[in-house]
Amino acid sequence: MAALLRGLRAGRTLRGLCSVVSAPPAANPQCSGLTRGIHCAALRLQDESKSDKPPPSSSSTTHHEHYQTHSAEQASTSDPAAEEASRPNTSYQDQSGEQGEEYETEEQLQVRILNAALEFVPLHGWSMEAIAAGAETLDLSSASTGMFYNGAGDLVLHFVSHCNSQLTEILAEQHKQVQLGQAEQKRTADFLRDAVETRLRMHIPYIESWPQAMSILLLPHNIPNSLKHLSTLVDDIWFYAGDRSTDMNWYTKRAALTGIYNTTELVMVQDSSTDFQDTWNFLDNRIQDVVNMAGTAKQVQSTGEAVVQGLMGAAFTLKNLTGLNQKR
């Protein structure tokens, strides 16, 4: 089943399969369960050949769009005619949807299943069982987990990306409030603390199993994706905190925030105080450290400059005293 789907993604020869799967060309098929996934993918392949869509691009609107990873929703709002993507795979950048609303892509289906699966994580952990249970609540066969080659990794990555999008929405909303003058711009340290706290609080319902999720994210084949999510998270937070630097500060700030976020996350999973108060204190202290370090760096720099000036002045005086400065 999984191999079959893999084949589907690979080639155009599989349009022949459409006839095997035998669905009516246009309207909403009444199939359910397993065949739905194949059918959707197959019909999508069929439609791709008909449309000649210009390359999709989630940056097709203004430059001010903020960077979101796999949000099919965003892509579809920028192209409501919903023409098909020209690439026949389900990378998360694909545009979603076909003409009808009842018709969904394989990707949207995956998203729905993973969302449903999140409910079962406290029970089954981050695993295929949770995904299977989630699929069943949607009246799909539990064998539809075959769609998820990465298994638990898919679930964790989906959750992480989902939380990141939520955070970005919250930050964008706050930003809008400040622009409208309805709220005040927080100080950077407070802003960072609130953003990290908001983001980490999203882990609370799953905190028991979060160590398992963290270790899944550290698996070698998941590392590129988890790093990507982490870097977009940190970039988003700094962007909304007002960072517009274009020099090495860009790197140092993000490195510092990544360190803060990761260490706070680790503290959180073994925190047993009420409402994780210890974690938030730890977070406060780390942010304070970074602020102090930045202040210290500035002081060192200005002290250094003052010292150099002093030395130059002393050298000049010495030259005068010894008469080396005179023109004879």
Added chain:
Amino acid sequence: IEEKEMLDRMLRVDHAGEYGANRIYAGQMAVLGRSRTGPLIQVWDVKEHLEKFNEILAENRVRPTALLPLWNIAGFVLGASSALLGKEGAMACTVAVEESISEHYNSQIRALMEKDPERYTELLQVIKEFRDDEMEHHDTGLEHDAESIPGYWLLKNAIQLGCKAAIYVSQRV
């Protein structure tokens, strides 16, 4: 490669380039600033180019190249050493660098025009303007005896090779 990636690379390189150019002129000024050539070099003020690119980078949330400290030093050293060869040396360096940059901007303009001229009108305008400025500097350099320096051909090609390498690397790192 995807379109946003291509745009990011372009903007990153342009930013690095203007930063480097600023450092080269700073190097040249450090050596020749108080000579007759000083005022000439000062006219080549490319600070606004750099500021414009700082703005564009921030707007588009593009990562600046991590090699900026390297370009800081390398640019200054290039400017200073070419200036140590005298006025003609500085001019030759300018000619070489500006030629590289103009070529580079031209190929970016071509690429953007191929992709989607309407979407990028503003960016195209900026790049065209800067390219014209750079061409002007190039011509000024030629006017002031850049070619009269011995080893001009060697110097020019060496610098241009360095520029090409810098462009390649800054796009990716």
